[in-house]
Amino acid sequence: MTRNWDIENRIQKVLTYVHYNIGEKHSLEKLADIGSISPYHFHRLVRKYMNEPLGAYIKRYRMETAYRFITTTNKSITEIAYKMGYDTISSFSKAFSLHFKFSPKDLRANKDHLKSCTNFNIRNIGKYISTSHSISETPIITEQSEYQIAYRPVIGIGQGQMLKAWDKLQKFIKNNNMDELYLDHLGIFYNSPHTTELNKIRHEACIRIENDLPRDENLFFRTIPQSKTAIFRHKGPYYNICKSMEYIIHKWLPQSKESLSELPITHKYINNPETTPSQDLLIDIHIPLE
Numbered sequence: 001m002t003r004n005w006d007i008e009n010r011i012q013k014v015l016t017y018v019h020y021n022i023g024e025k026h027s028l029e030k031l032a033d034i035g036s037i038s039p040y041h042f043h044r045l046v047r048k049y050m051n052e053p054l055g056a057y058i059k060r061y062r063m064e065t066a067y068r069f070i071t072t073t074n075k076s077i078t079e080i081a082y083k084m085g086y087d088t089i090s091s092f093s094k095a096f097s098l099h100f101k102f103s104p105k106d107l108r109a110n111k112d113h114l115k116s117c118t119n120f121n122i123r124n125i126g127k128y129i130s131t132s133h134s135i136s137e138t139p140i141i142t143e144q145s146e147y148q149i150a151y152r153p154v155i156g157i158g159q160g161q162m163l164k165a166w167d168k169l170q171k172f173i174k175n176n177n178m179d180e181l182y183l184d185h186l187g188i189f190y191n192s193p194h195t196t197e198l199n200k201i202r203h204e205a206c207i208r209i210e211n212d213l214p215r216d217e218n219l220f221f222r223t224i225p226q227s228k229t230a231i232f233r234h235k236g237p238y239y240n241i242c243k244s245m246e247y248i249i250h251k252w253l254p255q256s257k258e259s260l261s262e263l264p265i266t267h268k269y270i271n272n273p274e275t276t277p278s279q280d281l282l283i284d285i286h287i288p289l290e
Contacts, residue, residue: 005217010035011049012153012220018058019190020225022065022262023085026058051155052200063099064195065262066092070107072249073259077104083262100195133236133279135244139252139287140231149186150219151206156199165205168218176213184208187267193242227263230256230287237278241267241285248287263288 014035018026031054032042046054062084069080081092081104097103150172152165173180186206193201215221232252234244245265253260270282 007037007045008049009220010037011046012222014046014054015153016222018054018061019264022062023083025085059095060099060196060200061190063096064191066096066104067100067107067195068192068260069262070104072253075259077108080104133240133243134234135247136233137252139248141258141289142229142231144224144227144229144286146226147224148209148211148221149206149224150209150213150216150221151188151204152219153202153204155202157193157201162205169205169207172216172219173207175216185269187269188264189267190264192245225263227261228289230258230289232285232287234283234285235279236281238273238281238283241283244283244285248285259290261288261290 014031014037017031017034028042029039032039035042037045043053050057066080066084069075069083070077073080075083077093078089081089084092086092086095093104100107150169152168154161154165173183184207186204186208188204188206190202191200209221230248232244232248234241265288266286268284268286270284271280273281
């Protein structure tokens with residue numbers, strides 16, 4: 001394995017820990033230890049890899065997750081503040097207001113702050129169910145067992161970056177003589193275009209794998225934890241996924257009495273976009289629940 005892969009792999013371990021322990025107090029020393037990186041070099045290496053300081057990323061990720069909780073759950077703002085790792089509601093509100101230019105209370109009282117990426121009218125379900133796009137109105141709710149993935153991280157929404165990531169996964173599949181027909185192809189998303197600049201959205205191109213496969217210096221590997229999950233079936237072009245998310249978050253979720261967890265949303269790609277007409281593309285949207 002190359003030194004660059006080794007450093008990136010260590011940083012990926014740190015990011016995974018941050019994503020799954022969002023409310024914890026993250027000291028530089030502890031995070032450096034998780035990545036087995038010298039504290040002296042840690043800040044420089046992570047900043048170079050992420051194009052922003054890790055502390056700034058953690059703060060932004062907390063604010064974006066808090067936004068999701070405020071707009072999709074009935075949790076009190078105080079509870080959300082503590083969940084995001086803040087000791088007082090005043091310090092949380094100040095950080096939130098600086099980030100979004102409006103307060104948590106304003107957001108809770110006025111959902112118009114939530115900008116749709118499609119200008120979709122969520123009051124008319126007929127606009128969700130159409131010949132070119134549809135979303136299952138009722139999900140399958142299941143307890144997902146933990147599983148292993150091989151993945152490539154992608155920063156920003158750009159076709160070129162995503163294609164490069166999938167190309168590396170395809171080479172891994174070919175080199176290990178894996179039958180692609182029986183593989184789960186996944187996308188894991190840590191941010192939303194509602195709250196994050198497009199060039200900063202973090203996501204991962206993944207395949208589900210068995211534990212005994214050899215490691216590859218172009219990919220990273222980890223375990224996805226067990227979680228309660230609501231699975232919706234989206235049919236239609238990938239660019240219409242925002243329409244499905246609008247329905248799930250703002251129509252189904254309030255009526256279901258379920259609550260989102262802080263875990264990332266996962267897309268499972270059912271058919272091949274290179275051989276399937278866009279109107280027939282299928283994606284299972286996995287929504288993590290508490």
